[in-house]
Amino acid sequence: MDVIAAAEGLHSTGLEPDAGAAGAGAAGAGAAGAGETVARARARGPWRKAWDRFKRNRLALISLVMCGVLVVVAFAAPWIAPHHYADTDYEALLAGAGADGHLLGTDQLGRDILSRTLYGLRTALIVAFGAELLALLCALVVGLAAGYRGGRAEQGLMAFTDVMYAFPSYLFAIVMVAVLGRSIFALIVAIGIAGWVTQARLVRAQVLSIKQREYVEAARAMGASGPTIAVRYILPNAIGPMLVTTSFAIPAAIAAEAGLGLLGLGVQPPTPSWGGMISEGTRYLLSAPHMLLAPACVFALALLAFTWFGDGVRDAFDPRGDRR
Amino acid sequence: MTMTQAPSGSSSGTPGGPLLRVRDLHTEFRSEDGAALRAVDGVSFDVEPGRALAIVGESGSGKSVSMRSVLRLLPRTGRVTAGEVWFGGQDLLRLPERQMRRIRGRDIGMVFQNAMEAMNPTLTLERQLTEHLLWHGVCTKSEARERAVRALGDVGIPEPERRIRVYPFQLSGGMRQRAMIAMAIVTRPALLIADEPTTAVDVTIQRQILDLLAGLKDQGTGIIMVTHDLGVARYFCDDSVVMYAGRVVERAPTRELLSRPRHPYAAGLLGSSVELGSRDRPLHPIPGNPPDLASRPRGCPFHPRCDRAVLPRCQDEQELIQIGGARAVACWSGGRP
C-alpha cells in the first residue's frame, strides 16, 4: 500500500499490527490480531466511505439541510399554506407584500402569492423527482442490458440514443405535452424521457468499465450466471456515478418544468407552476413586481440548493477531482 | 557503450566528498480525514560519486517518498517537515523553486517505474530530448540533436538516428525504459535517482537495464536505486540502506548486508526471499503485517513483528548505532550476531 495512495484516498485500516501472533505455523503468522482490536475497527464499505466524505464537506451538509427543508415544505404545502392556491380574494387584488393576510401579496386574481409559491414548489419537486426517477430507472435497465450483453442490444441502444440526441429536448417535451395533455403525469414523462438517454449511455460506459475488473472474472470463475453478475455485482458499483448525474439532473428538471410553464405548456391553471407565475408576473412587472420576485427567488434558491447537493455527492464519490 | 564526457554536475562542495547528503529527512502527508501520516521519519544517507546506493524496502517503507522529497516532487498533500539535503554545496530543501527546477532534470536525473507515464506520448523522442536539453540550457540548438542521438546510442538503442523520430508508444517495453534513461542522462547529471525502473519489465530485459546503469556508475555518475528486490541491490549497488516504516534500520555495504544482515527486519527480508536453487530451504516469513503509518507502534516500528523483541526496551526510540566499518543498525541489541 503505497503511502501516497494511502494519503490520497484509502483510509487507514485501523487494524493493529499483529503483536507476536502464535498462529499455526507460518500460515497463521498473518492472523490479524487478538480480540481487543476487533472492537476498534469499524466496517467501512464504499457507501459508508462516500457518506463520510460527504459529511466532511460543509457546503454539502448545508445543501443537504436546504434540500431537506424544501422537500418538507413542499410535502406539507397543503397544511402550511395560508390559503388554497385557487382561492381568490377580490378585496385584495394585486396587493403588495405585507398586505392583510397575504404575506407576499396577491396576484391579479387575488390569489395569495405565498401559498401559490409553496404549491409551486410542490409541483416543481414532484415533477423533478418523478422525472429523474423515471429517467434513472430506464437508464439503468437499458444501460445495464446494453453494456453487459453487448451485441445487438448494445448497438440498438446506441442507435436509439443517437436518434434521441438529435431531437432538441424542449421540442420533444412540447410534443409529449401535446400528446399527453397538460398534467403532472405528462410533465414527468416528458422531462424524464427527454433526459434518460444521456444517463443510459453513462450507465453503459460504467458497465463496460466494470466488466473489465477482476472481480467480474472472479465471479464467472465462481460459477455465477450472467444476470447474477450484472445485477448483484456490476449494478451496485455502477450506481455511484449515476447518483451524481441524477443529483445534477434534478435542478435541471426543476428548470425544465419552470421553462415549460413559462411557455404555457406546464400544468393546467389554476395549479400553480413557477414558470406560469413568472410568466404572469412579467406582465405586471412594473405595477406589481412582487408577483415575480417571490417565485423567482424561491426557484433560484431551489436550484442552488440542489446544485450544491449535486456537487457534494460528486465530491463524495470522486474525491480526486481537485488533486494535482 | 561509451560516454564521451564525464558527468559535469557538481559535487557536494568538498572534492572527493559525497555527492548527496541527506540528513534527518522528515516528510508528512495529510490524509483525507486530516490526520498526519509520517511517511519519512528521520532518514539520513550519503551517495558517493561513481557508486550506487540501494534503498531497499517494501510498501510503506517510505523509500519512494524519500526520493520525491529530495527532488521536491511531492503531491499537494505531502510536505517535508524537517531535514537537509546537501547537493552541490546547497541545501535543496531551502532553494527557491526556480533554482530547484534547474537542478532537477539537469544535475539530478530521474528514472521512474513506468516509462509510458514519464514520457509525453504526443511528442517524438527527438522533440522530448532536444527540448529537455534546450530548456536546461545545456547546449545550443545545433548541438542538441546530436547529443540526443548520442544519448540514445549510449543506452543501447540500435539505429538511434532513425529511432529518434518515433513516438514512445512505438517502442517495445524494454526500449521505452532505455529511452527514459536516455532522457535522464542526456544532460549528463552527476546523480541519477532510479525508482524501481525494472519492476515492470521482463527478467531478461531487467539485466540489460541494470548493466546499463552499472556502466553509468563506472563513468562516475552517482546512482540511487530504490528497490524492493534484493537481487537488484546485489547486482550492482555498492552500498545499501534498508528502510522500514519511514526509517533507516540498517546501513551497510551490500555484500555484507546480504551475507550477514544484522537488523531483524533485514534478516527477515532475506529469510523470506525466494531464490533459485533454494527449493529445500524452508522459508521464514516475517509474521504480521506491513506497518500502518496511521497507527505506529511506540519506539522501534518493527518490534511488534520481531522475534527478538524485548519490552519495554523496544518501545524506546532506536538510534542508528555504528557497528564497525561502514555499518549501522537501528536496534539497541546491535541486531543479530
Add this chain to the structure above:
Amino acid sequence: MTTSDVDSPGSAARPLVAAHEVSKVFGSRAGEVRAVENVSMHIGVGETVGVVGESGSGKSTLARLLMGLQPCTSGRVEFDGQDLATVPGKELRVLRQRMQMVFQNPFGSLLPHYSAVANVMEPLRLHGRGTKTSRREQADALLEMVGIHPGFGELYPSQFSGGQQQRIAIARALALEPDLLVCDEPTSSLDVSIQAQILALLGELRQKLGLSCLFISHNLAVVERLADRVAVMSQGRIVEEGPTERLFEAPEHPYTRQLLGAVLPVTM
C-alpha cells in the same frame, strides 16, 4: 476404492485436467494475436504444475482456457474426462465448483461492496450450499484457516492490507472445496515478506487439502519452490516441460537457459 480405477477421478490413467493441442487466437482490427498455440499438457491429481514465462507468453490465457473461462479456438480441454466445450452453460457453472482461481490483484478480485466474510460466503450462496447460518460458519472457519481472525469478517476489502486481501481471496477460492486451484501470479503484486507468507500458506493448504494446483508466474524461484512439474512458455508455445528439479538443474531449451540465466541471485 471399490469402482475400477479407470473410472475414479484423476486416477493414474486419467489426469484431472488435460489440454490437447489447444490454441487461442484473438482477432482485432490490428490483426490476429495467437495467444496460445498448439499447447498440450495435463495436471494429475494432487500435482502442482507450474507454468512460467515472460509477459505475452500466453500463460494467463492458457490458465483461462484450462478453466473454461475462454473457449479454445482449436483443440480441446478435458476436466476429469469431460470435454469442456461440450458441456452446456448451466452444467458448466456447476462444474466450476471443482476448479477455482486465485488472481494476481487481490483487491481487484474481491467484490468491493461486500464484506470480507460475504465475499467468502458468496460462492456457497451461488451454488445453494446450506443455509445462511451454515454458510457463515463455514466462511468463518475458512477465514480462520487462512489466518484472518473471523472477528474482522465484517470489514470491507479496502480496509485490509494486500496480503490479507489475498488470504481472503484464497479462502473464497477454497469455499467450494475444489479439486483444482489455479493461481495466476498470486504473489506478484505483494511485498516480498508477504509473498513468503502467502507461499507458505498455499503450500500448507495444498498439503492439507490434497489439492491439485496450476501455478502461473513469471518468477522462476517461486515456481521452483511450489511445483512438481514445470512448463516453460514463450510466445504461446510450451518450449520445455519436465519435473522441476531436472528442468531447473539441467535445462535443455535455450530459452529456458536464457530465463534461468537472467535471474538475479541474492545470496548464492
